[in-house]
Amino acid sequence: MAGGIGSRFWPMSTPERPKQFIDVLGCGRTLLQLTVDRFKNICPLENVWVVTSNAYSEIVKEQLPEIPEMNILKEPCRRNTAPCIAYVSWRIKKRNPKANVVVTPSDHIVTDVREFERVVCSCLDFTAETDAIVTLGMKPNRPETGYGYIQADLSISSARNKEIFRVDSFKEKPDAVTAARYIQKNNYFWNAGIFVWSVSTIVNAFRVYQPAISQIFENLLPLYGTPKEQEAIDRDFPQCENISVDYAIMEKVEEIFVFPANFGWSDLGTWGSLHEHLSHDAYGNACIGKGISVYDTRNCMIHTTQERRVVVQGLDGYIVAEKDGTLLICKLTDEQRIKQFSEE
Numbered sequence: 001m002a003g004g005i006g007s008r009f010w011p012m013s014t015p016e017r018p019k020q021f022i023d024v025l026g027c028g029r030t031l032l033q034l035t036v037d038r039f040k041n042i043c044p045l046e047n048v049w050v051v052t053s054n055a056y057s058e059i060v061k062e063q064l065p066e067i068p069e070m071n072i073l074k075e076p077c078r079r080n081t082a083p084c085i086a087y088v089s090w091r092i093k094k095r096n097p098k099a100n101v102v103v104t105p106s107d108h109i110v111t112d113v114r115e116f117e118r119v120v121c122s123c124l125d126f127t128a129e130t131d132a133i134v135t136l137g138m139k140p141n142r143p144e145t146g147y148g149y150i151q152a153d154l155s156i157s158s159a160r161n162k163e164i165f166r167v168d169s170f171k172e173k174p175d176a177v178t179a180a181r182y183i184q185k186n187n188y189f190w191n192a193g194i195f196v197w198s199v200s201t202i203v204n205a206f207r208v209y210q211p212a213i214s215q216i217f218e219n220l221l222p223l224y225g226t227p228k229e230q231e232a233i234d235r236d237f238p239q240c241e242n243i244s245v246d247y248a249i250m251e252k253v254e255e256i257f258v259f260p261a262n263f264g265w266s267d268l269g270t271w272g273s274l275h276e277h278l279s280h281d282a283y284g285n286a287c288i289g290k291g292i293s294v295y296d297t298r299n300c301m302i303h304t305t306q307e308r309r310v311v312v313q314g315l316d317g318y319i320v321a322e323k324d325g326t327l328l329i330c331k332l333t334d335e336q337r338i339k340q341f342s343e344e
Helices: 031-037 054-063 081-095 113-129 176-183 199-209 211-219 229-239 245-250 271-277 332-343
Strands: 050-053 072-075 100-103 133-138 149-157 165-171 188-198 256-261 286-288 292-295 301-303 310-313 318-323 326-331
Touching: 031 054, 050 054, 050 081, 054 072, 072 081, 072 229, 081 100, 081 199, 081 211, 081 229, 081 245, 100 113, 100 199, 113 133, 113 188, 113 256, 133 149, 133 199, 133 245, 149 256, 188 199, 188 245, 199 211, 199 245, 211 229, 271 301, 271 332, 318 332, 326 332
Parallel strands: 050 072, 133 256, 286 301, 292 310, 301 318
Antiparallel strands: 100 188, 133 188, 149 165, 149 188, 165 256, 318 326
């Protein structure tokens, strides 16, 4: 899923080129490219599908030239994750009704790719043998208020896989007190928004719980893979309800399970989360870019990849970021105001 317009990494990200299409980590690969990279040992490139906005389709082609162009699906407007997932599910179903599918956002990071591969392959084995939906739950290490949570029933594991458990309930993003209570227990996990299922399972779930959305994509079956597909999608996709897959499907289905995992995951929603996942110097500074010198500076996130020389002195807990002639200097504790800055 690569259609988001996140602007919280401004000035590095913009509505024209959101964070999934930029090299956030300074490693020479964008978040979208890194997402595809970590599936290279899980499925062949011809089985990788990208759902994005019409506005971003050329960027996707540019960054993923190895992906078949027909596997890049273009949404004419934003309708949240349920219509996005429904579209690609029917599209895949037409090609292979027995397909086993992993759905993942394109703007997250994973630091332990080998463990990610093990977990995903284990889930794929499980969903290939059952009618179950599996969601990945990240083991929390702090009382995070920016993520939704999954409450699991850890009293007994699935008979087919000892690492997979039934979901008791999904929890909205909590306040600080509630989040602190969650992490004191061992059965609450961050909801990473990564799902595994067979294509027949998810299509049937849409038919039962979201018949209106289901009917839209069912009616287009004869047009998938033909020159008339995009015209039909442009016409009918806007009729879909704007709803997340969590509300549309996950909170309704009975056969839903969670795999508690720990592979260094973050949704990189903020500069602060990037700072947390990077290596730091002795004073807590995380720096991406060449020629960065810091003096009497602590706990800062510095991202200056286009400058030959950057000197920072006397800051504590700040973001220093530049892109294409725009410089941001902002307290990490005030970064919720960045969206406001980007719109001025």
